[in-house]
Amino acid sequence: MLAMESESLVTYVARSALRSTVLRAIERVPRSTRALHDDLDVSQSGVYKTLDELTDRGLVRETEDDGGGEDEGKAEAEEWVLTARGRIVADELARQRALDDLLDDEFWESHDVSVMPRRFRRRLAGVGEWELYRNPARNPQLLERWAVELFREADWILVGAQVYYPRFAKVVDRLASRGVIDAETIVDERLVSGSVERYAGAGSSTVENPPTGVDERVCSLDFSFAVTESVFALSLPTRDGVSDLDTVLVGSGEAAVELGRDVHDYYWERADPVEERLATA
DSSP states (O other): OHHHHHHHHHHHHHTOHHHHHHHHHHHHSOEEHHHHHHHHTOOHHHHHHHHHHHHHTTSEEEEOOOSOOSSTTOOOOOEEEEOHHHHHHHHHHHHHHHHHHHHOSTHHHHBOOTTSOHHHHTTTGGGOOEEEEEOOTTOTTHHHHHHHHHHHHOSEEEEEESSOOHHHHHHHHHHHHTTSOEEEEEEEGGGHHHHHHHHHTSTTOOSSSOOTTEEEEEEOOSSEEEEOSSEEEEEOOBTTSOOOSSEEEEEESHHHHHHHHHHHHHHHHHOEEHHHHHHHO
16 A cells, blocks of 8 residues: 555656655755745745645645744744655655666667566665766777776775676786785676686686686676676666677666675576686687
8 A cells, every 4th residue: 555655646746747846855955945946936826836735745744943043042934854664765766867867878779678676676766876888899808907906906806797808807816916806706608718718727726726816607698797896787688699899888886886896796696616617628
């Protein structure tokens, strides 16, 4: 019953630009009716009507500010604040706006997000603001340089690789060997032969003695990702299953990093140590 009511309230607010605007304004900072009228450049009658509508549905309420007014000893004009119900509705509207922003790009017409488990797809919008990083035609190595710099600035890194990137692997191995970062890497099982070549050409490193600081496992992986303490970078294949080396979806902040870590943990638990796979390759 509560779920149905919450959904109805969200829809009710969302289908009115004025109701959404007033609710968001009050969410940012409590305001008086006069302040809403002045700040939002909305008619006084429109503000009154909207506040009545939101109040009737238990989304906002009035409260007095006892901080002193123009005449000492008098309270300031009553201010509007969100109720607990209003806060939940505001959070859901913010999530929906984030989803709209995320989907407002042709990227989603040409790429396949179904390769990502549903439990993680559902959390994409909740991460907040995403950015699409692309390789410009005149600068095709931009993303590679960005990723290398990201690795160098990180204290730790979690990597899932559907495609073998020799330069990235060398950078991670070198930094980990020096104790600069701790790294856990998951490679797609189709890249085991690439891992054999990697270790064979790694100087003193062998299958039995991989680079210090790098823990590597192997499993079936249909997309690539990288997680550091600051970002979660996601590379999805195109609809025909081709890895896209020129576009990366990047989320920053705590929610993005938490999602990235959960994605990594999901595959890490299902992966085999690389030594076991290389021994039978």
